[in-house]
Amino acid sequence: MTAHPDSPGLLEYLCSLDVPTLAALLHEQAERDPDLGERLRKRAAELDDAQGKADTEHGIEPVLDTLQRLLDAGTRADLAPLAKRAMDKIGDAFARGEDTAGQLRRAVALYARACVAHPPPPEALADWILSVTFDRPDWPVLDLRAFAKSLGDKGVNRIKSFVDTIGENDGRRAPVAARLREELAEISGDVDALVAILSAKLPSREVSLRIVRVLRDAGRHSEAIAHAAKALVRGKGPVVNAQVTAPAAPAELPRPRPAPETEKPAEPADPVDLADPVDLDELIEAEKYDEAWEFVSRDGSSLADRLRVAEFREREHPADVLPLYREHVAELIAYGDAAHYRHAAKQLRKLRGLYRRAGVAQEFGEYLAGLVTEHKRKTRLIAEIRNARIALPKDRR
Structure with missing residues (x-):
């Protein structure tokens, strides 16, 4: 005998469900029942109109929490439209100068x-x-690898075709295109192209490690060892803590043999095992933020990687990230266009808060005064700083 849908057992069961599970069930039913789906969409639109700007400021965080719980639970519901809608709302608030950068990164x-x-x-x-990457420089940097599976060959080729039209002398778009070419080579598995791109960069310990890792993951162990040996010869710091020899088997790189007890082995200043190089993404994913900060603080780490880790470092150690964010402000100003000036002003406002949390609020005024004096001829920059509600030194008001 089939239980009535209003029976106490069913109602008790529904009341016991958490919000994300109940939402997923309701969403699936709405997809099967057009009338229910239309009623729910109408109510959602009415609620959206009523909330307006307050939804972005106060109500968006629960939406992001629900999205994350549903995705973590492996729901079959199509959450992409809702996620994009939430992201766009946060992006609009960010464009208005509201401090929603953290929410925007999470929404992306x-x-x-x-x-x-x-x-x-x-x-x-x-x-x-492409629109976000090239036309919204103040947005968080999109990781193309996170979208690779969704793009498929058609989407990846579309991005590649556009990037190929951008030359090395194409102003601020050139470095963005260079970053995308590197990510496209990684996504496509074109090891030769990726190694060529990395090799064209200024030599550094981080670049050498990246090349070694790429060659190793592709099974090209002898080339990985050869590159590590060349890095040692160039004097860019030790890349391996093992003797560079041919691998005994293609599936595993050699590890150092223990030295005899009577022989004291040489100890390199900063050893990194070739068979297990440090991976910044893995450190961040494992929430090993202190180790990640130590890693990017070494010579050779890109500004982008240092900024990624700074988001976590600033929570407990705001003083540590002040020089990094000042460097970022200087880089943004160097672009010389309105969009980057606006982003620089937002970073200045963030810096002001970090100076306060670090207990050196007065030093921000000194830093700002020097910055304004240095760039006093950049009237658009000064205007953006004013628009960000940052008090200028008295002689610039």
Whole structure:
């Protein structure tokens, strides 16, 4: 005998469910029942109109929490439209100068995950990525690898075709295109292209480690060892703590043999095992933020990687990240256009808060005075700093 849908057992069961599970069930039913789906969409639109700007400021965090719980639970519901809608709302608030950078980074990551489960049209996704990457320099840097599966061959080729049209002398777009070429080579598995791109960079310990890792992961162990040996010869710091010899088996790189007890082995200043090089993404994913900060603080780490880790470092050690964010402000100003000036002003406002948390608020005024004096002829920059509600030194008001 079939229980009545209003029976106490069913109601008790529904009341016992958590919000994300109940939402997923309701969403699936709405997809099967057009009338229910239309009623729910109408109510959602009415609620959106009523909340307006307050939704972004106060109500968006629960939406992101729900999205994350549903994605973590492996829901079959298509959350990509909701994730993009939340991301766009946060992005609009960010463009108005509101301090939603952290929410925006989180929303982008959730949208990437939602796209993997239910990919949107690849060409449309590729166009959105290109638009954000080239036209919104103040947005968080999109990790193309997070969208690779959703893009598929069509979307990746669309991005590659556009990037190939950008030359090395194409102003501020050139470095963005260079970064995308590197990510495209990594996504496509083109090891030779990726190694060539990395080799063209200024020599550094981080670049050498990256090349070794790429060659090793591709099974090209002898080339990985040869590159490590060349890095040692160039004097860029030790890359391995093992004797550079041919591998005994292609599946595993050699590890150092223990030295005899009567022989004291040489100890390199900063050893890194070739068979297990440090991976910044793994450190961040494992929430080993102190180790990640130590890693990017060494010579050779890119500004982008240091900024990634700074987001976590600033929580407990705001004083440590002050020089890094000052460097970022200087880089943004060097671009010389309105969008980067606006982003620099937002970073200045963030810096002001970090100076206060570090207990050296007065030093921010000194830093700002020097910055304004240095760039006093950049009237658009000065205007953006004013628009960010940062008090200028008295002689610049």
